[in-house]
Amino acid sequence: MATRPEICKEPSIAAERQERKEKEEADRKERLELEKMKLDAEMKLLQAKIEAGIIKNESDGSGARTQSRSRCNIIGLQDENVEKVRNASRPKTKREVRAFLGLVGYYKEFVPNFAAVSAPLSDLVCKGQPNIVNWDDSQERAYNSLKVAVTSKPVLQLPDVNKKFFLRTDASDRGLGAALMQENEGTLFPVAYASKKLTDRERKYSVTEREALAFVWGVKKFSLYLYGTVFTLQTDHGALQFLNAAKFGSPRIMRWALALQVYNFDVQYIKGSENVGADYLGRIE
Incomplete structure (x- = not known):
């Protein structure tokens, strides 16, 4: 009888050990990721300074050419993320529609005919409307038009390294x-x-x-x-x-x-x- 409690404890002890091992492994990966993040940031800053001509790169004697490449890199990074917004799937709930309207509404003075264009989407979040939105062609047109508006000038602008x-x-x-x-x-x-x-x-x-x-x-x-x-x-x-x-x-x-x-x-x-x-x-x- 004295040995039975020990037998019952063994699976629990094994499970705890496995859980602890998995946590330690996850923490180790997280620390490695943070170290990589710091190193990546330092390397990107160094590369940006080289490309902007702040630091001379001995293998490249053209300051103008490297500065041009730096600008292309920045625009390329921007375009990559802009495409994510433009290709985003349509909102499915009232909360998601409100979040989108919050984004575009912040810049409504820069979007021609904003009230009229956004009206089909605004109708979806009115009191009494279902939480799962009913989407039709008018909402699709409004959604696509407003996505283009917030990912184009004058709303979306190029970064200025001289500003905060x-x-x-x-x-x-x-x-x-x-x-x-x-x-x-x-x-x-x-x-x-x-x-x-x-x-x-x-x-x-x-x-x-x-x-x-x-x-x-x-x-x-x-x-x-x-x-x-x-x-x-x-x-x-x-x-x-x-x-x-x-x-x-x-x-x-x-x-x-x-x-x-x-x-x-x-x-x-x-x-x-x-x-x-x-x-x-x-x-x-």
């Missing part, structure tokens, strides 16, 4: 979104967009961890612009105001915060209604 960058990020239960912004005549305009689908493991993160992940991923995505500059993170998640101080109980977020110490940024809290670009990008597929 603002990074807006957001996380949903399905994905991450980021919008890189710069100010022009008192208004923040997007210069680049990015989005990412969450992995099964990342979907299990807490809300705060997903929001922190969105920022870390956004910084990595736009490191070519952000490394070596002072930029501002704008977030609608209050806890992230302390991200650059690493004031977290979560070991995962603390590791991310330490990895971000190679960047120079401040954190600014904004209302959820103001986080228009990143909120929509975090929901597209």
